[in-house]
Amino acid sequence: GQQVMQIPQYQHxxxxxxxxxxxxxxxxxxxxxxxxxxxxxxxxxxxxxxxxGEVKKQKRLTFQFGxxxxxxxxxxxxxxxxxxxxxxxxxxxxxxxxxxxxxxTRLLVRP
Amino acid sequence: xAGVIQSPRxxxxxxxxxxxxxxxxxxxxxxxxxxxxxxxxxxxxxIYFNNNVPIDxxxxxxxxxxxxxxxxxFSTLKIQPSEPRDSAVYFxxxxxxxxxxxxxxxGPGTRLTVT
Numbered sequence: 001g002q003q004v005m006q007i008p009q010y011q012h013x014x015x016x017x018x019x020x021x022x023x024x025x026x027x028x029x030x031x032x033x034x035x036x037x038x039x040x041x042x043x044x045x046x047x048x049x050x051x052x053g054e055v056k057k058q059k060r061l062t063f064q065f066g067x068x069x070x071x072x073x074x075x076x077x078x079x080x081x082x083x084x085x086x087x088x089x090x091x092x093x094x095x096x097x098x099x100x101x102x103x104x105t106r107l108l109v110r111p
Numbered sequence: 112x113a114g115v116i117q118s119p120r121x122x123x124x125x126x127x128x129x130x131x132x133x134x135x136x137x138x139x140x141x142x143x144x145x146x147x148x149x150x151x152x153x154x155x156x157x158i159y160f161n162n163n164v165p166i167d168x169x170x171x172x173x174x175x176x177x178x179x180x181x182x183x184x185f186s187t188l189k190i191q192p193s194e195p196r197d198s199a200v201y202f203x204x205x206x207x208x209x210x211x212x213x214x215x216x217x218g219p220g221t222r223l224t225v226t
Contacts, residue, residue: 043215099215100156101153101154103153
């Protein structure tokens, strides 16, 4: 079946270092979404990418959608303690409204 | 808008008891999703509705689980009888689907513990 995989599972960085998480789908996606979940919280939508090769920025966060629309990445420049949480990518299954979530990358930031 | 509202926020119950989780989606949203999150299995979609009609319940673990959406502003997820392995955080999410698979807004979740 369709799968969405994310690496790494955990990343522990020193405040100020950069962070990247990668997402790979077994099938071509119509779009990809990124969510952030703070410890003890709920997933919160960050962004949606639709176009092949699309790059979007939100302050220190840069999101990319691969040319083949099967992979994506989230890069955080100069991490801060407020970036702590788990970052999930999610893609629609067979272009339906059913989202398949990746396993998430948990980011820990040492102050 | 108040966002997606879920109740209760925490539920502790004994094995064999019936558990009912409630959700109020964001007004105007026509899609509603129920998820379960555990350390072992991550975030799993259980069922989703469009305009109050169940569309895909393939993620519902077994017959002990049932979900209803009697109107556009209310949904329930019921577990009867509950088992310890049902312990998890259950999230409800809603979205506006007119433009295609669009961002989902999650509620705060219900942390269920079955002893």
